Amino acid sequence: MAALPSSDRRPWRDRWFPNGEWVLLFALVLEAGVFSALGPNFFTLANFFEVVRLSVELGLLALALTPVMITGGIDLSVGSMMALAAVVFGAAWRDAGLPAGVAIALALLAGCAGGALNALLITGLGIPPIIVTLGSFSMFRGIAEGITHGAANYSNFPKALVMLGQGYWWGVLPVQLPILAVAAVAYALLLHRSAIGRTLYAIGFSPAGARYAGVRVARRVALVYFLSGMVASVAAIVYVAHLGQAKSDAGTGYELAAITAVVLGGTSVSGGRGTVWGTLLGLFSITILQNGLRLAALPSELTGVLTGAVLVLAIVLGRLRGGVRTRVAALALCAAIAAAAVLVAGTHGWLVRSPRQGARGGHRLVIAMMPKAKGDPYFTSCRTGAEEAARETNVDLIWDGPTGLDPAKQNEVVEGWITRRVDAIAVSVENQAGISTVLRKARQRGIRVLTWDADAAPDARDYFINQATPQGIGFTLTDEAARLLHGQGQFAIVTGALSAANQNQWIAFIRQRLAAQYPRLKLLDIRPSDDDRDKAFAETQTILKVYPKVQLIMGIAAPAVPGAAEAVRQSGRTDVYVIGLSLPNLCKRYVHDGVVQSVVLWNTRDLGYLTVYTAARLSENAIPAGATAFLAGRLGSIEVRGDQVILGKPFIFNRANIDQFDF
Amino acid sequence: MRHSHRREISLAAAIVAIAAIMALAAPGFFTWGNARDLVMANLPVLIVALGMTLVILTGQIDISVGSQFAICSVAAGVFAKLGMPTPVACLAACLVGAAMGAANGALIAYGRVPSIVVTLATMVALRDGLRWVTEGAWVQDLPRTFQWFGRSQAASEAIAMAIAALLAAAIGWGLRNLAAGRAVYATGSSAQAARLAGIRPAHVIFAVLALTGALTGCAASLNAVRFNQVPANAGLGLEMQTIAAAIVGGTAVTGGRGGIVGTLLGVALLGIIGPALTYLGISAYWERALQGGIILAAVAMDAIRVRTREHGSLAVERS
Structure with missing residues (x-):
């Protein structure tokens, strides 16, 4: 054989x-x-x-x-x-x-x-x-x-x-x-x-x-x-x-x-x-x-x-x-599979195409939007807002992105959209250097390109939907830590993956802020959680024992904050604060129990909403070059600063306000 | 069997060496609190590794355990939310795991598809299927009686440790003393010889995979109840951790040789390297390199020891 x-x-x-x-x-x-x-x-x-x-x-x-x-x-x-x-x-x-x-x-x-x-x-x-x-x-x-x-x-x-x-x-x-x-x-x-x-x-x-x-x-x-x-x-x-x-x-x-x-x-x-x-x-x-x-x-x-x-x-x-x-038997099985596939393809094609003919008679805009990772709770809540805007503006929304940690996946998805000839692409950028080349290619082919959540190189996109700059996030987190510790003390960071580009940018700004403003605030260690709640939990347990004098844990990935909070609670330490960047829903219980003091984030639903709204307006050429503001549905007038669309500043959720939000 | 005993000695020596370094450099490592946390953190790996050892002993492999773990965790949460008492929800999650393991086992044992193919397929299919259904949403708003079975933390940690110890002891004892246990070794050594000896290798392989699924469900449940919400991406990389624990623990990848004691030592070695490095103040950036290096050094030392003992023989041992 x-x-x-x-x-x-x-x-x-x-x-x-x-x-x-x-x-x-x-x-x-x-x-x-x-x-x-x-x-x-x-x-x-x-x-x-x-x-x-x-x-x-x-x-x-x-x-x-x-x-x-x-x-x-x-x-x-x-x-x-x-x-x-x-x-x-x-x-x-x-x-x-x-x-x-x-x-x-x-x-x-x-x-x-x-x-x-x-x-x-x-x-x-x-x-x-x-x-x-x-x-x-x-x-x-x-x-x-x-x-x-x-x-x-x-x-x-x-x-x-x-x-x-x-x-x-x-x-x-x-x-x-x-x-x-x-x-x-x-x-x-x-x-x-x-x-x-x-x-x-x-x-x-x-x-x-x-x-x-x-x-x-x-x-x-x-x-x-x-x-x-x-x-x-x-x-x-x-x-x-x-x-x-x-x-x-x-x-x-x-x-x-x-x-x-x-x-x-x-x-x-x-x-x-x-x-x-x-x-x-x-x-x-x-x-x-x-x-x-x-x-x-x-x-x-x-x-x-x-x-x-x-x-x-x-x-x-x-x-x-x-x-x-x-x-x-083999032939029969193959024939059955083929028939089933054709049937699925046929019905799907029919389903996709039939509603389109009804709408506006002509071409319906197709907006393709990519999260950093599909199936991440943070991005799932952005998607809710994106779909809301897609319904209001009458466009077709494609939501696709990487399901694993492979950094080349985002490029592949954009390449696919270029081949498919969508009208606008909005990307939450994982790797700036990597994706910018393919985004430039999309622009050359006449596709409108936006970045949201995290930016690419400025010449690779039309607008960046700015919900918060890395500087804003890093500084806000550091200021919040300094406020809780009264400008003096020791803290540790639990990050996402060690190679995650965003987190590393935030850490750089956190270090910068510490050096400039809070010399008596000491960063003890940075531990990875690989976006796994259980790993964040175990790493925090170790931090608490290795550095008994630690007074604050800062989680800078959505699953890291609840993981760290649970570890602090189970350790019985009531003198350790937990803050970080996460989704309010994942932290609500801990905020109410007093384990987590504050969560820094923006309104993720509004971010998704604004992204799709901007993409739709841009594709209709409704945002002229040099515009300083435009109307974005339920969000009202939104400021445009140069090539950035400004959603607002990072928001601090705490026990007083967290129940008003559901995402 | 003799070979595996040697590996266990090498492993124990490596663990003692790390312990000695820690005793000198960071005595704080040896506290009850730390020991308890380390045991609890590695309990899921340990329980799944028990099943993995059986699977590898029969000459098969199961790389879908991480995906099964995620599904069982979510299942336990969903069942509890539906109003089942927590222990019942956990048992139901074990059944879900057993069903997935049985599906793997049926395809491998009776469909005669190689185990790596079947479990590679179920690994990607189950993980992506779960991601599709949940869209990454965590199971939240669990009843208050979910965490720690509604008991005190200390009590339910004791329960979890007792369950794990009982499982390890039962499987370790059963492998040596029960006919079913010997059948596992026989199947892995030579399916042909096992068949001639009146054992049905297909049944053994099926049972072992189904059992591994059930153990994965058990590990997922015991892990889930330590928290008050269930993430949808649990168990990433669990297959690598458990396979590494079993084979570093001396279980031969070709089947038929190895045992539970080696696996326990393997879990212990792999479980203490990471925290030990943190205690020594080594930056997280170098941790993975050191972990890989330590594993390679441990198995290389062991191989050299075996070599020098069997001096002269040209053992070309390859899986």
Whole structure:
């Protein structure tokens, strides 16, 4: 059953689809059919290249993992390796002042070193790959975080480098596409056309058997892990060029996405089976699914649900071979799935289109709005206001955004909206340097661009809906802490993720305010909560014991404040204040119980409302350049200051007023 | 079995080494309050890791536990809000977990789909499904009797610790002394041999995955009642923590070797590294790098020890 397309005398199905990859081809055709019907501009050459372009980094990792998994191993460290290589590149280029070429060489060297370390521990000491790479998974990203303190973000790279990730040959063909193509061909030659490739399959079937057959098992296995580290660093360079920034959160979660693509492509997790061709099919059936859902404005959570379903179905259907009855059953099942998909697509298309024809007869404005993270309570409450404004102004609102921590996701979503040709885009920016390039591209295509909640580069958008500047937030929080402690005392911060751009900006302003105004207020420590309430709880417990003199805990992420508050309450300490930036609803109980003194925020519903209102007015050209105010529905007259729309100042919720708000 | 005992000694040595450093550098680490907080913080990981150990012993893996944990937490909250008494709501959440585990188990054992594929699929599908349904909203306004089962904090912490200890002891004892426990080892060592010995490996694998789901539900409930609201994104990264605890604890990823004592030590080692580094005043920015480094160092030391003992043999051990 070895996966060699070259071996003859086998039926064509076994030669081309040794591991049931035909199911994926079927899924791809199905996806293409359904999304052509549903997604505007899905079935175009430009979109095809767009999908390929966004698959390059993931594709490189998936290619690198294919031989690793064929030998029966696994490499969980590839995503973290990307982060380390990206940071090495950024530090070498900016901090050490080396030319970009040398910096790239150093980043590749880091990748080789990381791969070699994995290889050494796995083959030299005989430790199972999953343990080794689980350890290096933490260590590589940890080193990247340590070098940059989570915050350093290298950007403003030379034009030639940025072209590598953002440019096009002859206006259509993405520049990075040849890299993926070369890597795919190289891996195909290695696996399917070389003696080394044969030995990798042999090792996957039986390491002992391979050794008795004279294969130098350790050397071959070391090779695939070494290559995996190197290719991950190549992916890191493409990623850096693509986003225009290098940061320690590069490639978060890519290892699982790549493994999913490889496994979907028919590679056996226990080794011995798999093809490069299958991996590519697996990769594209996932990325096309994501792209199609985005263009059809279907909820992106469906990606996970459908990927899961395809994963299981692909394996189950791929198993069915032989007997006439199973073949008929498989065909019937496929036909049923196809019929169901077409039915869903048809009804959905009908539902989406029929109300549109009624409204105003002509073109209805489409406004696309992106939170930093979908499913975050803060953004969910912004969405309520956004939908209210969309109803009042009679526009279609698309609400989509990242569901995980991958910083490249926001760019992908905007790229999808550009392809779909929406009228206005409003983004809550996670990574300023990264997203600005793609927002400029949107503006060039005549789309109105707004930023809300957090700003991009000023030339990348028309207006910023300013609910509060990082300075305003940082200063307000510090002033509030100083007020409670009477200007003197010790406090600690519980932040979101260590690499979260906004939180790091606020922390910088908090430090600035402390130095300028409150020299006797001491910041003891900054601990991460990773936006997980339970982690914020545990970290606060530790802070309370390590620093018994701490008098105030400042949580600067929505789940951090209730987590810290519960920890303070359970510790029985009544002399420790808790303040922070969070949603009133999450903190109400603690505010009433006197554990949390004050919560700093703005009216999130009004923020969503104002964003959509401004986008609608702007698309109708109802806000002339140089305007100083405009009417925004129930909010009345709203001030425009230059290129900023001002919502108001940060608001302090406390026991006296918190019950008046419900968000 | 002999190999796993060696790993346990290495682990215990690593824990003693960390404890010694802490005794010299930060004696405040050794207080009852801190011990209690550390145990409570790692209780969910411990309970899920018990199930994970069984799963890995049978030669399978379950990476969907984090998503199951989130769903069970929300389920416990929703059931309590519907008016169920808290203990009943927790039991119902365990049943929800058992159902999800059973679905995984059925696909793996009877559908013969590899466990990593099945649980990778359920991991993304369950997490995204929950996000879709809740839109990230927390379960709030729980009845006052939800937190700590409406009892005192000390009493219900004692209950939670007793449950965890009981589960660990029962599973550890059962693995060694019950026919079902031996069947787990037999299935993981060689499904073929197990079948010839009259064991049905499919039933064993199904049962183990369903049990892991139930344990995940139990861990989620015991964690949820420590608070008065339930977030919709609990258990992120739990699969990595529990797998790491089990395999660092000496359970072989190929199945058939390992045990509960090793897993307990693994949970302890991974659970104290983070707080210990905070006590030592090490910046959070370097913490992850050190954690990874310590894990690698611990397993590398262990591998070197085994190497030198089995001097001369060319053990090419690979999963």
